Amino acid sequence: MKVSQGAPGAKILAFGHYQPSKVVTNDDLSKTMETSDEWIRSRVGIQERRIAEAETEIDLAVQAGGKALAASGLPASDVDLVIVATCTMETQIPNAAGRVATRLGIDAPGALDVNTACSGFCYALAVANDAIRAGSATNVLVIGTERFSPWIDWTDRSTAVIFADGAGAAVVGPSDTPGIGPVVWGSAGDKADAIMVKDRHSFLQQEGQTVFRWATTALHPVARQACERAGVDPAELAAFVPHQANVRIIEAIARRIGADNAVVAKDIVLAGNTSAASIPMALSRMIERGEVPSGGLALLLGFGAGLTYAGQVVEIP
Numbered sequence: 595m596k597v598s599q600g601a602p603g604a605k606i607l608a609f610g611h612y613q614p615s616k617v618v619t620n621d622d623l624s625k626t627m628e629t630s631d632e633w634i635r636s637r638v639g640i641q642e643r644r645i646a647e648a649e650t651e652i653d654l655a656v657q658a659g660g661k662a663l664a665a666s667g668l669p670a671s672d673v674d675l676v677i678v679a680t681c682t683m684e685t686q687i688p689n690a691a692g693r694v695a696t697r698l699g700i701d702a703p704g705a706l707d708v709n710t711a712c713s714g715f716c717y718a719l720a721v722a723n724d725a726i727r728a729g730s731a732t733n734v735l736v737i738g739t740e741r742f743s744p745w746i747d748w749t750d751r752s753t754a755v756i757f758a759d760g761a762g763a764a765v766v767g768p769s770d771t772p773g774i775g776p777v778v779w780g781s782a783g784d785k786a787d788a789i790m791v792k793d794r795h796s797f798l799q800q801e802g803q804t805v806f807r808w809a810t811t812a813l814h815p816v817a818r819q820a821c822e823r824a825g826v827d828p829a830e831l832a833a834f835v836p837h838q839a840n841v842r843i844i845e846a847i848a849r850r851i852g853a854d855n856a857v858v859a860k861d862i863v864l865a866g867n868t869s870a871a872s873i874p875m876a877l878s879r880m881i882e883r884g885e886v887p888s889g890g891l892a893l894l895l896g897f898g899a900g901l902t903y904a905g906q907v908v909e910i911p
Contacts (some may be wrong), residue, residue: 598729605773609878610661615845639841643758643866655739658761666765675731679714679870712898714870720777738870760865762874775824779904788897832890838862
């Protein structure tokens with residue numbers, strides 16, 4: 595039996611992101627539930643979020659994926675694997691990846707969805723990296739896309755003030771040297787009911803304090819381990835891009851990993867929590883604004899429902 599030979603390494607060639615046009619502010623939410631701009635900002639740090647009205651998860655993914663493809667300079671025909679990270683699909687069959695690929699003009703690629711909720715992009719990126727290095731793929735389109743608005747009880751301030759819609763994408767290709775570090779991933783299944791949708795007729799439920807305590811105590815060692823496995827000192831990082839769950843969680847983890855020179859992503863302020871879309875969308879916007887240098891190193895750290903987590907160091911395109 596022969597074993598396929600892959601590239602020595604893989605790297606991210608380009609990012610893209612997309613948000614729906616409808617803006618929902620904290621003041622808007624205060625008209626339909628007992629909350630206020632000050633209450634929301636003080637607890638989660640969010641000022642506004644975007645909500646898709648007619649657009650689906652597929653529509654959002656196509657927009658973000660198309661922008662990433664255009665920025666990469668690759669034709670659609672060069673992509674042979676599409677991975678979509680999402681946990682908010684209205685239907686589970688067929689999957690999102692095949693439909694997204696067709697709409698982007700990608701002919702007959704491998705196509706799979708990943709559902710690890712808010713850590714989904716980091717999981718999908720790790721699969722893309724391994725596929726390229728193993729020779730199973732040459733160029734991979736990785737997309738995180740979420741449409742949480744149909745899964746939220748808009749009278750429940752414990753979730754309605756947090757979650758939002760959007761998509762982020764990255765094109766990953768072969769490289770002579772590693773541009774994506776080894777993934778550190780895992781799960782805490784004993785806490786699986788901390789974030790859940792009980793059935794197809796239910797809204798998302800979250801035990802906020804349980805998640806907060808877990809995220810602020812268990813995840814900084816994961817972040818440091820991802821740096822160690824990549825052979826990178828946290829002080830060398832140009833950016834720290836964690837899942838955009840809560841500004842207080844982001845700040846607590848950032849303080850404990852020693853990345854004193856890194857720009858810390860806080861895209862949640864204007865985008866809300868977009869789960870699997872949050873990391874690629876945040877880094878894409880940081881690149882667009884010129885906040886991080888091409889060739890610099892960024893630590894990605896996804897975490898959320900499952901409970902699952904994953905992180906890796908990447909070279910910024």
